[in-house]
Amino acid sequence: MIIGSISENVKLEKRVAITPDVIKKYKSLGLDIYLSKDYASHLGINDNLYETEGASILNSDEVLSKSDAILQMNMPEDVILNKLKKNQILIGVLNPYSNEKKLKELISKNINCFSLELLPRITRAQSMDILSSQANLAGYKAVVDSFAYFQKAIPMMMTAAGTISAAKVLVVGAGVAGLQAIATAKRMGAIVFATDVRLASKEQVESLGGKFLTVEGAENLETEGGYAKEASEDFKKKQEELLKETLKKIDIVICTALIPGKKAPVIIKKDMIDEMPSGSVIYDLAASQGGNSELTKVDEIVDANGVKIMGETNILNKLPVSASNLYAKNMFNFTNNLFSKEKKIFEINTEDEIIEKTMVK
Secondary structure (H helix, E strand, C coil): CEEEECCCCCCCCCCCCCCHHHHHHHHHCCCEEEEECCCCHHHCCCHHHHHHHCCEEECHHHHHHHCCEEEEEECCCHHHHCCCCCCCEEEEECCCCCCHHHHHHHHHCCCEEEEHHHCCCCHHHHHHCHHHHHHHHHHHHHHHHHHHHCCCCCCCEEECCEEECCCEEEEECCCHHHHHHHHHHHHCCCEEEEECCCCCHHHHHHHCCCEECCCCCCCCCECCCCCECCCCHHHHHHHHHHHHHHHCCCCEEEECCCCCCCCCCCCECHHHHHCCCCCCEEEECCHHHCCCECCCCCCEEEEECCEEEEECCCHHHHCHHHHHHHHHHHHHHHHHHHEECCCCEECCCCCCHHHHHHECC
């Protein structure tokens, strides 16, 4: 059996699905690896390194025609999708909510599509969890970038000339990205506050040294799968009042709140931003899904009376090597689960919760 991967459109996506260090793992299963020319040259990884590890370098059309499974980062472009063949397997972050029409066409051609962001949150799937591995890096990078735009020192500094107060950071959403943001900001000397609709997050936030902001009379808004669910209007009103008062003394806000399959909830309203100190920074990791801030514009830095608001389509394009290394391991673990070692074929066993939940139907 052959697995293949072709270069992403590097203007949009710099991460890759296969790195040299996972080639031997695939080979140990008896799988051959076909990659397109200059597959990861933009990351400083030349084709020779892949070939040394045992991969074959071909042109894109050959990779697509000869591979049993195609492993990608994102949904491929139409020119590639049109070349996929019956019974082929496509694995990646396919975003079924945005690509519903394309996926229906692929399924009608008997192409088996697996979207890794649909993985169930069970212990056995942790090593495949691309949302966690990538969000971890995103939370870290959001803090680093927002600190770079903030024009004051972050930690408290005591000098003969006087004392500089520590920066105050608010993290909105305490999932994987939020918790990493809290940890990174604390390590750099900031005073960190956090809020989340899931009360279970309180203990995690406090274990990292953050101060958890609790809405009075809050209920636990968490799904069985461990994700946040939409809040009631009463909760939203109380949360707004709490945030409005808190933001008056906050220097940096890191927004990470997302609801799978829906537009990001707008949490930081314009009237709240109006009362933030001039020179404050908001980094919105939810920008590509509409943003947690009312004034967020994707890939733009908005200046709202001295408050800088920013958010990118893909922040991980700034950490593509680290992100690719983690994604490639997640991808191998998923492919390993899909591959039957006894029969030496890819076996779509829908009784396996991981396969059943990630398969787009």
